Amino acid sequence: MKKLFLFAFALCVAFSELALAQPYHIVIKNGHVIDPKNNIDAVMDVAIQDGKIAKVAKSIDATGARQVVNAKGLYVTPGLIDIHTHVFFGTNMNQTYSNGPNALPPDVFTFRNGVTTIVDAGCSGWRDFEAFKKQTIDASQTRVLALLNIVGSGMRGGKFEQNLEDMDPKATADMAKKYPELVVGVKLAHFNGYNWTPTDRAVEAGKLANKPVMIDFGGSQPTLSIQELYLKHLRPGDIFTHCFGQLGTREPIVDVATSKVKPFVWEAQKKGIIFDVGYGGISFAFSQAIPALKEGFFPNTISTDIHTGSMNNAMKDMLNVMSKFLAMGMDLKSVIKASTWAPAQAIKRSELGSLTEGTEADVAVLDLVDGKFAVRDVGHFGFFDYTGHKIEGKQKLTCEMTIRKGRIVYDLNGIADPVIVRQRPQ
Numbered sequence: 001m002k003k004l005f006l007f008a009f010a011l012c013v014a015f016s017e018l019a020l021a022q023p024y025h026i027v028i029k030n031g032h033v034i035d036p037k038n039n040i041d042a043v044m045d046v047a048i049q050d051g052k053i054a055k056v057a058k059s060i061d062a063t064g065a066r067q068v069v070n071a072k073g074l075y076v077t078p079g080l081i082d083i084h085t086h087v088f089f090g091t092n093m094n095q096t097y098s099n100g101p102n103a104l105p106p107d108v109f110t111f112r113n114g115v116t117t118i119v120d121a122g123c124s125g126w127r128d129f130e131a132f133k134k135q136t137i138d139a140s141q142t143r144v145l146a147l148l149n150i151v152g153s154g155m156r157g158g159k160f161e162q163n164l165e166d167m168d169p170k171a172t173a174d175m176a177k178k179y180p181e182l183v184v185g186v187k188l189a190h191f192n193g194y195n196w197t198p199t200d201r202a203v204e205a206g207k208l209a210n211k212p213v214m215i216d217f218g219g220s221q222p223t224l225s226i227q228e229l230y231l232k233h234l235r236p237g238d239i240f241t242h243c244f245g246q247l248g249t250r251e252p253i254v255d256v257a258t259s260k261v262k263p264f265v266w267e268a269q270k271k272g273i274i275f276d277v278g279y280g281g282i283s284f285a286f287s288q289a290i291p292a293l294k295e296g297f298f299p300n301t302i303s304t305d306i307h308t309g310s311m312n313n314a315m316k317d318m319l320n321v322m323s324k325f326l327a328m329g330m331d332l333k334s335v336i337k338a339s340t341w342a343p344a345q346a347i348k349r350s351e352l353g354s355l356t357e358g359t360e361a362d363v364a365v366l367d368l369v370d371g372k373f374a375v376r377d378v379g380h381f382g383f384f385d386y387t388g389h390k391i392e393g394k395q396k397l398t399c400e401m402t403i404r405k406g407r408i409v410y411d412l413n414g415i416a417d418p419v420i421v422r423q424r425p426q
Contacts, residue, residue: 023064024049025406026416031071031365035078036337037344037354046076048361051406056355067408067416071365074400077336078353079116079362081343082318084214084241084278084303087144088123088132088154097123098154099131102308106142109306111410113318114364114399117352118142119343121214121241121278121305122149122187126168126175129154129183137182141404143362145347147187147214148172150202161190167201173208183209184347185239189216192249194224199233206238212346214239216278219249226251227264236272239346242283243275243299244292252288259291266297274346279315280305286328286389293328301346302338314386319366319397324383327393332368365401365415370394 026048033044033056045060046053062068087106090099097103103123110118124132125148132154137144149155152166160166176183186209188202199215206213215234217224230240246252253265253275269275277284277299302325304310304318315321322335330338344353351359371380371394384390402410411419 022049023066024054024060024062025065026067026069026403026408027060027062027065028069028071028076028363028365029060029062031074031076033076033355034333034336035355036333037341038356040355041333044076046355046363048363048403048406051361053355053357053359053361055357067418067420069365069401069416071400071415073367075332075366075368077114077364077366078340078355079364079402079404080114080318080339081117081353082110082115082303082306082339083119083239083301083343083347084121084276084305085118086123086155086305086307087118087120087136089136096155096157097307098128098156100156104307104311106136106140106144109311109317110142111402111404112399112412114366114402115318116143116362116364116402116404118144119184119347120144120146121216122147122189123155125149125152125154125166126171127152127154129175129179133179133182141409143404145184145349146182147185148176148183148205149187149189150198150205155189157190162192164197167198169201169205169208172205176205176209176211183211184349185212185214187214187216189218191218192220194220194222196224196233199229203233203235203238206235212237212239212274212348214241214276216241217250219247221249223249223251226253227262230268230271230273231264234273237274237346239274239276239301241276241278241303241305242280243277244285244288245283246285246288247282254288254291256287261292261295261297269297269300274300276301276303276346277321278303278305279310279321281307281310281313281315282386284315284385285387286385286391287387290328290391293325293330298330298334299325299338301343302335303343314384319399320383323381323393323396324391326395326397327381327383327391361403361406363403364399367398367400369396369398371396
């Protein structure tokens, strides 16, 4: 009996060693890894096995790996996270962003930009979230999360978004609690008027659901005080989006007379208010961003506010927005952090936004192209805002590869060996 036990034990050990010796599914070799959560900023290899990050180390044996990616000269980062998007697309032509024509299907813009996780910013409310879940969240390869609009019928435009009677904190919180893995917060957007009620109801919903709130301050004449917003209405961890906007109906964070960041803005960021770019169509101006960055005021999170009106204008896409911040003087590591680990923390999803071993393998492989090596060889790239103000940058980020859940979903130049063309999973 003892001999039988020893034989069985030895057999188990042998099988365990065999399992440990199985080759990785993907090994990314010789890329410059930037992983802000784990404070990695060096040339490293990354191994992926069974959809998870298996190992990050100086040298990983790729023998027998199903695919090897040559990332020499490229940057390897966690999959990018865009926390302000509009993706509840549909055919109801009078509903704008809520099951309407102004929103976009996620997979058409995410992977080609290294983005693996997006947050829909308030297109749906508690009344139509389940329709959004069925036709967009469940049907997308991209990880799609949601901020529920405090307006029950979502972002339908016009009178619907001005309806105080449809701003129900309890119903909003109840829906958030029903889908805690998908709903990451509450959104206020597009309300016009000198009225704190929409803000307070959104914050109340956030408190009931134990979720952060994202505030798009809409418009008001006279403008509502952002100092009062930050210091009296919002909580630490709540998000102020469109932070570099300069419109006549919203108070800006940079004093236009002095070109200095207002003192209470620094206080608010120190308090824990999250300043999000939320670029959009007309919600970002260099006249705000350049002086702010010059003073050292960086956004906590970089996001696009992508929709049909912004994607082909000054904003374009996530990598273009990130490149603008590089051009304004934000260092690469800070730009990557604001596009990966910081947004993961903002939406309280700490399992995302890093290359931590054992986490789901969402990875971006990026190239930082020098202007003098660009196709036109003009030595620089041009970046402009909606006002027509233009700046030049010497470098621009592009995406070479995106990996989602351990599978290559975008490979621009076939840098995987071998190249395996997979059909979308059914």
